[in-house]
Amino acid sequence: MNTEEIESLLRRARPQELPAGLKQQILQAARQNAEPIAWAPRVTWASLAVCWMLIVLLRITTPDVPTGTQPFNREAYLARAATIKCIVATGQFPQEIDDSPSQHPLQMELHFRILKATPQTSQPST
Amino acid sequence: MDLRELESLYDEFAPAGYAFALQLTRDLDAAQDLVQSVFLRLARRPRFTILNPRSFVLRCIYRAHVDVVRRDATRRQMLENFAWEAQTAFRPEPGEDEKIAELLEQLAALPEEQRVVVHLKTWEQRTFRQIAGILGIPANTASSRYRYALDKLRDAMRLEDET
Numbered sequence: 001m002n003t004e005e006i007e008s009l010l011r012r013a014r015p016q017e018l019p020a021g022l023k024q025q026i027l028q029a030a031r032q033n034a035e036p037i038a039w040a041p042r043v044t045w046a047s048l049a050v051c052w053m054l055i056v057l058l059r060i061t062t063p064d065v066p067t068g069t070q071p072f073n074r075e076a077y078l079a080r081a082a083t084i085k086c087i088v089a090t091g092q093f094p095q096e097i098d099d100s101p102s103q104h105p106l107q108m109e110l111h112f113r114i115l116k117a118t119p120q121t122s123q124p125s126t
Numbered sequence: 127m128d129l130r131e132l133e134s135l136y137d138e139f140a141p142a143g144y145a146f147a148l149q150l151t152r153d154l155d156a157a158q159d160l161v162q163s164v165f166l167r168l169a170r171r172p173r174f175t176i177l178n179p180r181s182f183v184l185r186c187i188y189r190a191h192v193d194v195v196r197r198d199a200t201r202r203q204m205l206e207n208f209a210w211e212a213q214t215a216f217r218p219e220p221g222e223d224e225k226i227a228e229l230l231e232q233l234a235a236l237p238e239e240q241r242v243v244v245h246l247k248t249w250e251q252r253t254f255r256q257i258a259g260i261l262g263i264p265a266n267t268a269s270s271r272y273r274y275a276l277d278k279l280r281d282a283m284r285l286e287d288e289t
Contacts (some may be wrong), residue, residue, distance in 0.1 A: 001280060001283045001284065003276050003280060006229065006276055006279050006280060007248060007276070009223070009225060009226050009229050010216075010226075010229060010230075010233070010244070010248045010249075011248060011249070012223075012226055013216035013217060013218055014216060014217055014218070015141060015142075015144075015145040015249070016144070016145060016148055016216065016217060017141075018140055018141055018144050018161075019154075019158055022140070022144075022158055022162065023133075023136055023137075023140070025162065026132075026136060026161075026165045026166060026169075027129060027132065027133060029162070029166055030129060030165075030166055030169040031129060033166065033169065033170065
């Protein structure tokens with residue numbers, strides 16, 4: 001018997017048949033495995049929605065803090081604070097100050113907050 | 127991959143995969159386990175865009191078998207010890223020559239590395255290059271293993287004829 005005969009004999013054989021229940025077994029297992037994956041998009045969307053709501057809430061509740069575009073100038077700050085103190089104490093704008101703090105509403109707000117926090121030494125004249 | 131895709135993939139390639147798994151393991155339960163594990167792994171893939179899915183399935187089955195054998199030394203020993211009652215992946219047509227049955231038994235007794243190459247060459251009609259891709263060996267090695275296997279089969283059949 002030569003090689004070609006062996007090959008042709010082998011080719012005449014039939015493969016063993018697949019076990020009958022194997023397909024159902026695989027499909028059932030695949031279905032069970034697939035179930036948690038079906039949850040994934042819903043979970044992702046829900047977490048995205050929660051994140052978005054948190055961002056919106058934080059944006060609403062956080063006050064606008066002035067972010068200085070210029071470096072902090074201690075002298076100018078003290079001068080402005082003195083101006084505001086003068087306004088609060090006397091009800092008048094000091095003559096020697098040429099730049100009006102009302103031009104900087106955010107800084108004004110900040111100064112008033114500082115003034116509120118510090119105890120007043122003199123009462124405004126009536 | 128959805129279940130419909132998996133089902134069509136199973137219908138198309140599971141018979142070949144099962145025969146190959148049987149050729150590797152020579153055990154019905156082990157072959158069934160291999161096919162199941164491979165198709166379940168394929169089901170977890172999001173998409174199945176493979177140029178040659180048949181070779182891909184065969185390669186997956188081979189790798190899964192190698193993993194099992196490496197992991198489970200007891201199983202490997204068992205498969206070797208009970209080789210004499212090995213299950214053949216193929217069987218003769220009813221009323222066919224007894225020589226085919228004898229040849230299949232001789233094939234089942236060959237070492238795994240040779241048996242597998244004969245399977246892929248004879249029944250899967252793969253080229254040596256494709257066989258090399260499936261088994262992860264050089265094409266020349268696949269070719270020489272095939273030649274050794276056929277030589278052994280020829281010698282065995284000659285002995286059978288003489289007795």
